Amino acid sequence: MDITFNNISYSILDGENKRMILNQITYCFKSPGLFIIVGASGSGKTTILHLLCRMLKPEKGVVELTQQNQVFNLDKFFNFGKSFAFVYQKKLLLGFLNVRDNLSLAYELAGYSPFLALKKSREVLKKNNLFHLFSRKITTLSGGEKARISLLRSIALERPVLLADEPTGELDLVNAQLICHQLYSLAKEKLVIVVTHNQDLFSIYDNATFLLLNEQKLWPINRYGVKS
Ligand SMILES: Nc1ncnc2c1ncn2[C@@H]1O[C@H](COP(=O)(O)OP(=O)(O)OP(=O)(O)O)[C@@H](O)[C@H]1O
Numbered sequence: 547m548d549i550t551f552n553n554i555s556y557s558i559l560d561g562e563n564k565r566m567i568l569n570q571i572t573y574c575f576k577s578p579g580l581f582i583i584v585g586a587s588g589s590g591k592t593t594i595l596h597l598l599c600r601m602l603k604p605e606k607g608v609v610e611l612t613q614q615n616q617v618f619n620l621d622k623f624f625n626f627g628k629s630f631a632f633v634y635q636k637k638l639l640l641g642f643l644n645v646r647d648n649l650s651l652a653y654e655l656a657g658y659s660p661f662l663a664l665k666k667s668r669e670v671l672k673k674n675n676l677f678h679l680f681s682r683k684i685t686t687l688s689g690g691e692k693a694r695i696s697l698l699r700s701i702a703l704e705r706p707v708l709l710a711d712e713p714t715g716e717l718d719l720v721n722a723q724l725i726c727h728q729l730y731s732l733a734k735e736k737l738v739i740v741v742t743h744n745q746d747l748f749s750i751y752d753n754a755t756f757l758l759l760n761e762q763k764l765w766p767i768n769r770y771g772v773k774s
C-alpha cells in the first residue's frame with residue numbers, strides 16, 4: 547500500500563494569524579520501505595504523520611492510497627480502520643492491564659482468536675527477549691520497556707502501514723537501537739514512516755529513505771543529513 551501526498555498544504559491558526567506549516571508537498575511513500583523524516587522541532591513532522599492517517603485533513607491537496615494498482619482518496623478509503631498502526635510519542639498502553647493482555651488485545655483486533663492471540667503474544671515476547679515481562683503491570687515498566695512493548699503492540703495489529711512518532715525519544719542507546727532494528731525489519735514487508743530527531747540511529751540502514759522537513763517542504767537528504 548503506497549501513500550501519496552498530492553500537492554498538500556496545511557496551515558494552523560497561531561493566535562490571530564494563519565501560519566503555513568506545509569506548502570504544496572507532493573511525495574510518494576512507496577511500500578515496502580522505511581522512510582525517516584527529520585526536521586526542527588515545530589516544523590510539522592507530527593502534522594505530516596497525522597495527515598497520512600486522516601487524523602488531520604489537508605487544507606489543500608489530496609492524500610492518495612494505492613492498493614493493487616487502484617488509487618483511492620484516503621478520505622473515502624473503505625478499509626481505513628485496518629490499514630494503519632501508530633506508535634505515539636507518548637507510549638499509549640492500557641495501564642490497567644498487564645503486558646500479556648495489552649499484546650493479546652492487539653492480536654485479537656488483528657483477527658486472531660483469544661487462544662491464538664495469547665500464543666502469539668508469548669511468542670513475540672520470547673523472540674524479543676521480553677518474556678520476563680509477560681505478567682507485569684504496565685505501570686511497573688521502565689520507559690525503555692514501555693517503548694518496546696508499545697512498538698510490539700502496534701506491530702501486533704498487523705497493519706500494512708506503520709507510522710511512528712519519535713519511537714526512540716528518551717531511550718538509552720541499546721533500547722533505541724533495538725527499536726530501530728525492529729522498524730527496519732518490519733519495513734522489508736510494510737510501509738514504515740518514522741519521525742525522529744535521531745537520524746544517526748537509522749544511518750546504518752542502506753535502504754532507508756531520508757527526508758528533511760524544512761521551509762514547509764520535504765527534501766530528500768542522504769543518511770548524513772545533506773540535501774541530495
Ligand atoms: N492544533 C494546533 N493549533 C495551533 N498550533 C498547532 C496545532 N497543532 C500543531 N500546531 C503547531 O504547528 C507546528 C507544527 O507542529 P508539529 O507537532 O507537527 O511539529 P513537530 O515537527 O512534530 O515538532 P516536534 O519535533 O517538537 O515534535 C508547531 O509550531 C505547533 O505548535
Ligand SMILES: [Mg+2]
Pocket residue numbers: 591592593711
Ligand atoms: Mg512532533
